[in-house]
Amino acid sequence: MKLKEKIKKLEKENRLSQKQLAEKLGVTTDIVLKWEKGLLYPDIRHIRKLTEIFNVSIYELLENDVKKEYIKNFFGTLTESQKNSIHFEEFMWHAFSNKLIPSLEGKDAIHEFKNKTVNDVYIIFQYNDIVLERKNLTYESLLIIMEEVGYWDCYVIDKNFTWTFVMTHETIYNKKVFFKKGINPFYIGPFFANKTKIN
8 A cells, every 4th residue: 555545544544634633733734735746746754643643653654565574574684672672663774773683784785786687676765655666777877866856865785686885874974075076974874684594
């Protein structure tokens, strides 16, 4: 179920009109209507507020089949306690940065990704339910996609779920420098992990 459908469903379950939901969110009814039609996507602040209003987790609000399979394949060994301690629901990549899942980081991760034959991949994002499918994805084209979509916690997965390449909002902390000069001031990430090395 897409986010636009989930918002409508949760409105109905919580007996809220579009106008009431808009008031709780501090937006116009027109904005809520556009979310429900899929013409606009809520930003991170509104996603968090929606989870509070509807009393659901971010994962429940934004889940999709690819994200479910990704979590099962790459993070299935994590306990609920581990997930809670690293705020997994908000930042899946914390499993890599906290060394709970073995991975390469920084330039090593980019090098490994560039050496892969990136033919058929999914691209998913932390704070939305968008699933992109790409053939012949390059590192450079991924950066353009991220800039266009406007979400920086990005997960590339091959369609067999055997490896993943992860960019975080903390990987690029100076986007202007990065895009103008091609310099990546690494902070946290990116990460690259093979499923075979996890289990």
